[in-house]
Amino acid sequence: MNAFKLWYHKLGSPPYFYVFAGYIQPWLWTIALALAAAGLYGGLVLAPPDYQQGDAFRIIFVHVPAAWMSLFVYGVMAVSAFIAVVWRPKMAEVLAMESASIGAAFTLIALVTGSLWGRPTWGTYWTWDARLTSELVLLFIYLGVIGLYHAFEDPRQGARAASFLAVVGAVNLPIVHYSVVWWNTLHQGTTVRYFGPSSIAPSMLWPLLAMTIAAKFYYGASLMGRARVSLLSLERGKDWVAEIVRKEPAHG
Amino acid sequence: MKFSDASAQPMIEARALAFERRDERIFGPLDFTLVAGSIGLIEGDNGSGKTTLLRVLAGLLRPTAGDVRVLGAAPGSEDARAAAASMGHLLGLKGDLSALENLRIGIGLYGCKAGADPHAMLERVGLEGYAEEPVRTLSAGQKKRTALARLALLPARLWLLDEPYANLDRHGIAVVNALLAAHADAGGAALVTSHGAVRFHQDVSCTIRLPA
Amino acid sequence: MKFSDASAQPMIEARALAFERRDERIFGPLDFTLVAGSIGLIEGDNGSGKTTLLRVLAGLLRPTAGDVRVLGAAPGSEDARAAAASMGHLLGLKGDLSALENLRIGIGLYGCKAGADPHAMLERVGLEGYAEEPVRTLSAGQKKRTALARLALLPARLWLLDEPYANLDRHGIAVVNALLAAHADAGGAALVTSHGAVRFHQDVSCTIRLPA
Amino acid sequence: MSAVGLADGFRAMLQRDLLLAWRRRGDALLPVLYAVIVATLFPFALGPEHALLARISGGVVLVTVLLAMLLSLDAVFRGDLDDGALEQMVLSPQPLALLVAARLLAYWLVTALPLIVVAPLLAYMLGLERAAQPVLLLALLLATALLALIGTVLTALTVGTRRSGMLLALMLLPLAVPIVIFAAGAVGAAQQGLPWVAPVAWLAAALALALVLAPLACATALRIALDS
Amino acid sequence: MSAVGLADGFRAMLQRDLLLAWRRRGDALLPVLYAVIVATLFPFALGPEHALLARISGGVVLVTVLLAMLLSLDAVFRGDLDDGALEQMVLSPQPLALLVAARLLAYWLVTALPLIVVAPLLAYMLGLERAAQPVLLLALLLATALLALIGTVLTALTVGTRRSGMLLALMLLPLAVPIVIFAAGAVGAAQQGLPWVAPVAWLAAALALALVLAPLACATALRIALDS
Amino acid sequence: MDKFLAMGGYADFVWPAYAVFFLVLAADVLATVLRRRRVLRELRGRIARRSARQRGSVSA
Ligand code: HEM
Ligand SMILES: Nc1ncnc2c1ncn2[C@@H]1O[C@H](COP(=O)(O)OP(=O)(O)OP(=O)(O)O)[C@@H](O)[C@H]1O
Ligand SMILES: Nc1ncnc2c1ncn2[C@@H]1O[C@H](COP(=O)(O)OP(=O)(O)OP(=O)(O)O)[C@@H](O)[C@H]1O
């Protein structure tokens, strides 16, 4: 408990976090790139074509990690947004707001790769299916949070307002998901089912896992980079920032 | 009466109060105390932060440094809000409602000083005959007078007034001064901004100068 | 220079000018002449019709009786509009644009006085360093100064100013007076409203008193 | 000095808003007219095929009514912000949530109620079955109240910003989707003669929750938004 | 003193409006988002039945785009009226019709163009046939311009009144119906593989007329509206 | 190699999907780098202005 408190207070202090993030960032990058390289090789070269879908299934190695990340990042964002609303530490605001942009990027990827995958498998880029629709709604929530953040002139005020929205949106997310499921069963739609995850062979599974973990590490790396910049701009009156700016090479 | 014991209670106490926006200093650090029965003047040039200071005291903005108490409570807390009333550059009047209706709304939200009457107050600020006119059709000075009448009806003990003299003619200025004097005599306190162009008639107990 | 022949040309001539709304007399009948190189003062209490008179002269309202000419043309006609510029209670600035951008728009619509420069003018009214700020973040007095700077850039020979002193500090008032003096010296004319609370520094050639 | 009671503040706000709406009663009719326009334009845009129109009538009326409400949502606090009345509300000794609740009630009465009154007529014009009409009315009642409650919270969040309009729409969409799904689900079920109680019950439950939480959330959001 | 040319005033106004739109680019996106929302909500309200959605897709997109424009029509002169800029325009030596034309062009560029860009995507999501897409685009181009021209004249007329919103909607409806009929007629014909040139030609003719007359009418209407 | 690029006839879908994945993430990284540069430039300007002001007020 005490160790946790110490850690919390240390990481909650912007100058300390800045240094810490700068320290772990290269490690995160290295792991992410290595895993991605392995996953790509395994997914694009080693794995045999699917007996039903041919080579189209290879989209899975980008689609599924992105889709999972879109939800995972939202979770992280919602937790730190909640902390930001209740206790107002600056670090929680920063992490929530920077997560939103990354999450939106993953959601966009999931949507686009999904619809690119849908064309060969379902015969259409878009259909009003439950999962597709709720992913679209998720993108709107992310965009709402980002938009609200930037709409305020004072970034801390914007962060507080947007965090509030992120928390409210988190409540909404399961509601959207299930309502969309029920909605589809209410009317008899022309929904196409996904193929079951059980049919995944080990030769496909390990590249998928590699890509998924790579995406998580990418998220960490990108978040650290973003948080560092955000801290510099938020704390621009403070001496530690002046110190860092003085040390930084002229166009870093 | 102004220097009786009961009224020497501090209405506002500010210690090292400062405000910065995006870490540019707007005003401060300021130290001052405003006691009951007295009138304070905030003087400063255009853009020196008078409006911002009043908004901090009202609790609309959070000071970035220092400490301030309004009747012992934090600005913007329920106790402080019950004790203070303010008038800003924007008067908060509804143009589509009549002057009288606007006063009634103010009373509904803030309550009414014992024995005060909206009709009589409109007459006192020189708006006889305008009680039923929509505020939108009043002239700039008449709107200001309506806002003053609303202020004077409320039970608030502390007034925060941003340029109460602007847009008023000589009679209007006299009205403001009379209202202020009566308020102080009754044990209230007021903080008034001014850039010194209009002569302030009254003995002012404290002057807060904001450098440009 | 003010009394040279060329500048004695009449800028505004009003004969039995009156305005009523819903057949209530707001002002008038008024007779006055404002010649080039001079400054006229419209004095009156709150609600006496000063703003209304200026709007009639600008051509926004149509007089209900009498006759008025602005540089020989009817108010609001193309010739009159080319010669006059006005500043009212509402300043007509765009809050989302910077002070400089607002000046540029004014120049685009009205043209620019020969040799006038927006940057220099902003400095002259005391807004160095605020040229790039969005007008919405300026203080009340700074907004007013921006509007004054815009006015002084235009080639208009006749200025119609509604309470130019309101919200300004001492330095701001001096700026207005300096701008007025320069304008009159260059052969222009101005009509300024006031309720007499602020001392008007200058020799005023004609005073129009509106009874309350 | 007479202290002011809680009921006073609520009553004063409600009275004020109703009075204002009455003074500008033309504006209050705008959403209704808007809904009428949409419902009128649809047959022109789709061709007067009766079966098709009847099939989509419930959904069209629902979407139209909710969008007409959206139209005026942006203005819930706009006027009060522009003329300084919102500050007066925030600074008054009354609990802000209470004043907001009054504002909300007035908003619903002025905007949604006329829409609900006119909706059956529109549905009839588009050919909705008689049997589904009561369900439509019920669904509208719940859905408009829910939308008003959720919408004002979001409006409050954007009150201090420059780009309120877009943001509002952006933030509201995800929250409006479930409302539309349940409301349309109920109407659709009624149209086909299926049981429609379940989706209505869900809406009612959500409404009960929102009635308690929304004014509080709204007050919080207003304070966040004004603090600049 | 350097006199100011006609082109200067037009350019200054256009620049100003585009700059303002850019500063508040969030707001400019509002109609687009609004259209996206409507198009997203429709499947929820009607059910995801592909054939039905495709059948009504053209009409829905058309009505949605035009309504999204209506949404912002009320604001064309509102801001300038509130902060006194409209008075400055009226009092400037420039011909008012010219300034109004610049205002109008900016309005169309900012509001309608993004809508037209996004419309094909919406139509695709709702399942409109590939073949009808160009016709939809053409119809939208003409219809939005026409609506903008007619709408601003009416907006100008109502600018000084208290009940502008309602009046606007009331007056615009009879004028919008023919536009929708012709535009939807063209799209519908294209969807069924029939010739669609005639309705488009009618729209184009009306547009040519409106281009000349609308700025003049608008300037006159503004003068009338301000004189109170 | 050609066979690999053809993706069994699904090249039109597979490669754009991968391209989107990497381009969007690259854009995310690039945005951060650019923002970092801008922030540092601004900070340098601020610091220069502030020290100039301090020097000015000392000499005055
Ligand atoms: C625009 C279209 C699509 C979108 C927005 C989308 C979205 C998603 C989302 C959000 C998930 C994560 C769900 C969760 O973990 O609960 C997911 C997982 C998945 N998607 Fe997609 N998807 C799309 C199209 C497709 C297509 C066409 C296929 C294949 C035919 C597909 C196959 C999968 C698979 C296999 C998973 C992982 C298995 C699972 O978690 O259940 N998706 N997708
Ligand atoms: N919302 C805002 N955002 C950024 N800066 C602001 C904002 N409001 C005010 N300022 C700046 O803060 C400073 C102080 O403004 P304030 O309105 O408090 O001045 P003031 O003393 O009331 O002046 P005046 O006499 O002109 O009313 C000004 O330089 C102004 O530009
Ligand atoms: N739009 C309007 N409709 C009806 N009456 C109006 C309108 N505008 C002004 N009035 C009335 O006309 C009279 C003159 O108003 P005006 O604004 O001209 O006064 P003013 O001399 O400018 O006063 P102030 O010094 O307060 O600005 C006032 O009694 C006012 O109530």
Ligand SMILES: [Mg+2]
């Ligand atoms: Mg001020």
Ligand SMILES: [Mg+2]
């Ligand atoms: Mg006036």
